[in-house]
Amino acid sequence: MPELPEVETTRRGVDPHVVGRRILALSVHEPRLRWRVPDNLPDLVQGQRILHTGRRGKYLLLGLESGTLLLHLGMSGSLRVLAAETPRVLHDHFDLLLDSGVTLRFNDPRRFGSLHYTTENPQEHPLLKRLAPEPLDEAFNAEYLWRITRKRKVAIKQLLMNSTLVVGVGNIYASEALFRARIRPRRQARTLTRSEVARLARAVRTVLKLAIRVGGTTLRDYVGADGNPGYFKQKLYVYERAGEPCRVCATPVKQIAQGQRSTYYCPRCQK
DNA sequence: ACGCCCTCCTGTTGGC
């Protein structure tokens, strides 16, 4: 599923095809996404030039002349760069047609994705303004993680997936970061020591950067803007490896449930 | 402030 590395991969794939292009039309085929796409959105963006792309957490941003488009890929979404005449397939929900003959086409079987437009500073948008610091920015460091973990009883894995505390980390990278930091996912956040917090902050950054480098993780649906899958699946230590030998110590990987989500860890490597 | 539970939707898988 699209977590930070998949969204960043999509942004990088899309960027050279869209910056400087003009939007000929936004065609919404299915407005019923996570939030209904407003009927007047096509009128608002038509004719505008795309000035830059950006990302905030798992939101992909397209900076236009008079505003910003905010796209979330949800659980099963992908945004592809295609020739405008490419036939649509099931679950293609909108097309952003550009003056180059290319279209940005959004496909999302589960419709948990979303598309918003704002003419204000996008960082002040209700969906973005409460998000935690970017994990690849300086502000996300051991000191920050130490501070937010001190009084929290919640399991550290669930804390990693709370976007007001840490952004960009979903179910896959939470398990992977905890493995790399050698910390058990069920540990209460406040019980982590200084050195564990430092290892975890580093592990989050490392795992996200490595995943970006290989185009993200494709388990089922995800493809980048060019239609290619990501290759980080081959580098997963624990995710979806229940019963298989730990790549470090060969102990069988365990699977547990936390908040209705699967978590994977090595009972020997992680304390 | 925090923690928990529910919800949105479709597709796939596994058990009986």
Place this chain on the structure above:
DNA sequence: TGCCAACAGGAGGGCG
């Protein structure tokens, strides 16, 4: 083979 429940990568909103 068919049916059905459980589950799948997110996260906002509401409640106590």
